[in-house]
Amino acid sequence: MNSSARTLPMAQVLLCGAVVVTLSMGIRHGFGLWLQPITQEQDWTRQTFAFALAVQNISWGIFGILAGMVADRFGAFRVLVGGAALYGLGLAGMALAPTPALFALTAGVLIGAAQAGTTYAVIYGVLGRQIDPQKRSWAMGITAAAGSFGQFLMVPVEGWLIGYFGWRGALLALGAAVLLVVPLAFGLREPRRQAAGAATHDQTMRQALAEALRYPSFQLLMAGYFVCGFQVVFIGVHMPSYLKDHGLAPAVASYALALIGLFNVVGTYAAGALGQRMAKRHILAFIYFARAVVIAAFLLAPLSPASVYAFAATMGLLWLSTIPPTNAAIAQIFGIRHLSMLGGFVFFSHQVGSFLGVWLGGFLYDRTGSYDIVWYIAIALGIFAGIVNLPVKESPIARPLPHGATP
Template structure:
């Protein structure tokens, strides 16, 4: 009987990119629903922000378990399950009539769906199926697909809201998420690549080793800042721009520009990660974000300043994803990559929770987003500093004797 062949590079990238395009593309437009939903339901911005904060926390918590399952039973099964949960969550977001129901559907369900249909699961397949010399580049391509999804889907979502109303627009998107299920079939891995026979460590040993390693903890600290910044901007910037007197089309174009330039940024970060120290790439990204936000707040606000800021911050948006995950793969190997990426991403989602929730909480208390903007600047400098000492080389492990041939 012939041994199963690994998936082709083209197949992994095509199916993985399309899944991330759809899953992340829908997510990036959630900020467009803040005002329509809060006005229709007579809720505060904090109510909406709390549900989105729960979503990010659910995504982080469930990402660890989704990664474990993907490493153990295969990514395709996890992706198909995620597609169904995504559709249920989007329908629940449309039909919720109380803050609790909204938090459970928009928060818990959609967050769990994101855990099953985005980077940690897709990157596990890339890590197992793509050679190490192309891995950072391939991760950059997958991240760029998620960015293209934002560029593509945010204007579509704005158009759907305008033409169908916010509830019907959500139901249309709920149906669209089911497309992920057939795409997942293209990522069915040969059985031997997820077999426990190829693992030198148990799950508990892999987790203990990672959390003992200082560089892993530094990566988690930097990723916390990434989550805080991008989710605060993605969710609250549309309302911030309206508060400044700019039309709703400016917010839609701004989010689309972030997605467009993030295509170039994530691809560039993945490609550069094959040729230079990834820790330096991460430090430059975080420091660049801090500078961009500071300049944005300092200059008079106008559509032009918003579009320039969106292009710059878009280039730096998810460009942290390929080098961070490539470092994790380089240090610990690929046997538990989805799970370990899930732990790093959990830190990202704690930051996301605080960024989106604090945005709504402090706005309701002060009538302004200024405190969170300046906090984002300070955290950007912090993340740049903590990434510089990261060690990227493979971790030293005791050499185990090879099993005797029968």
């Protein structure tokens, strides 16, 4: 990419992108804190709440593809503004929904679509176009670390809001706060010609997608990301209830989720920085194998606040650290022109895993009275993901030169 084509200062892109992700991901990471207050007051089952969040994750994945296409074609600005508006409406609807169906529509479909327009795929498209390749993985690590800091910052705030305003008032307050994304979007507004991408060949979106879906390494990255979604969303949503079921105070869950966010600041930054020097497939394989080991150790150890905090800190190092190497590998293999769209497709796989993780957690708990089976599935999937990431080829894909072009 020609540096003269960039007009947005790197510091501005990083700052605005990081704060957008901090808000969007920070709010999302605290949704598990609402499970028991909502189900108890509304007299709903845990499966009802889990289904709505499962819909949210699959909606995020589906709309993420569309958001990526629009962002690649017209720039991130419009997508971010629309996503912020949907986020505010979804949080308000989540607070006021009187039935499970409306709850699934607002907490599920609306918020999922909002997250598609305000999180990584869209922001990483801007980073890919505006940041030099030599710093791209590092910049993605910075932004992912911001999302982790959002979890550390926002989860205790959300717990305090629920305690002070009640669960409905807390959601309405967050609905107003998320509108701060709109002014931040102006800092990520690219000139039209940059938003469309400075391509070195005339590859259409359909051609780019067909090329990627045929490429084995893209398929392997999608399989690994499926596992990532299953694990982190199951833990993020159901761990607070799992701990309460075992007699631990609600504050333990809040502190644990905050610790995951705090330590993931370190983990995601390290993964992004290491991605500039190490093979990204090795980083990803290590993360997935390590998750399997950490979850198994958590289940084997006697459950106490100390063991929960140790698990949260260790898992936090591995939490979103898959995001920078996965997206940097996609950019390295396929280039940046269709990065948001391709990132959206990989993230769709992540969200299918998220759907199954959060829904199975509620379904199997209601059927068995325990989360044990889902914990065991998470361990097995971690081993699977570690294995499938090892053969990924990260070198740029070989494409035929356009007719009449010279090498």
